[in-house]
Amino acid sequence: MGLSNEEIIWIGRDNSIDLRLYADSTEVDLASVTEIRLAIGSVVVTSTDSASGEIRWNQAGYDTGEIRILAGSNTALSTGRFNGALVVYDPTNPLGVVWDNDIPIRVKPNPLSTA
Numbered sequence: 001m002g003l004s005n006e007e008i009i010w011i012g013r014d015n016s017i018d019l020r021l022y023a024d025s026t027e028v029d030l031a032s033v034t035e036i037r038l039a040i041g042s043v044v045v046t047s048t049d050s051a052s053g054e055i056r057w058n059q060a061g062y063d064t065g066e067i068r069i070l071a072g073s074n075t076a077l078s079t080g081r082f083n084g085a086l087v088v089y090d091p092t093n094p095l096g097v098v099w100d101n102d103i104p105i106r107v108k109p110n111p112l113s114t115a
Helices: none
Strands: 007-010 017-020 035-040 043-047 055-057 066-069 080-090 093-108
Touching: 007 017, 035 055, 035 093, 043 055
Parallel strands: 007 093
Antiparallel strands: 017 066, 035 043, 035 080, 055 066, 080 093
């Protein structure tokens, strides 16, 4: 089995991408975050609800700074390789902070799809 440095989103699946956000080598407290956006090609995945959106953060069982991206159900995504851009918003940063703009993401088709 090969290993990859890409984060993978499986269309039609519940797999998640689990990331940790750091500043100065310390995990970032995400309690005040109001929104997180992830651009994947021309699609922007946006979550304003930390507990139920396609991007989740600051939940019981999550490590400090952990976000989980669950975008497999997003019907706007196309398969391919992308450099994702992650932007985090909070009351102090209403225009958002670009956390990373070069996240290697591969969107793959559902391996069990009959279509």
